[in-house]
Amino acid sequence: METNNINTKQVLTLQEVSNYTGLSKSYLYKLTHRSEIPFYKPNGKMIYFDRTELETWLKRNRSKSLTEIKQEVTDSITLK
Numbered sequence: 001m002e003t004n005n006i007n008t009k010q011v012l013t014l015q016e017v018s019n020y021t022g023l024s025k026s027y028l029y030k031l032t033h034r035s036e037i038p039f040y041k042p043n044g045k046m047i048y049f050d051r052t053e054l055e056t057w058l059k060r061n062r063s064k065s066l067t068e069i070k071q072e073v074t075d076s077i078t079l080k
Helices: 002-008 014-021 025-033 051-058 066-079
Strands: 011-013 048-050
Touching: 002 014, 011 014, 011 051, 014 025, 014 048, 014 051, 048 051
Parallel strands: none
Antiparallel strands: 011 048
């Protein structure tokens, strides 16, 4: 039930983000302190996260699969 609620909300609490990502609350606090993750603190106390921004942050630094790398090499050789 909790997971369905998290999947439909646009703004998430720290606990919900912890549950959603599997990251500990202390690690999320560390990331916010270092400004390494986008977050909101509207009243100066509670921390909130925008789902879209969080998902973009989670998807950064994508590693290509071996198949994608091989295809790029093949495409590069074919173009020369």
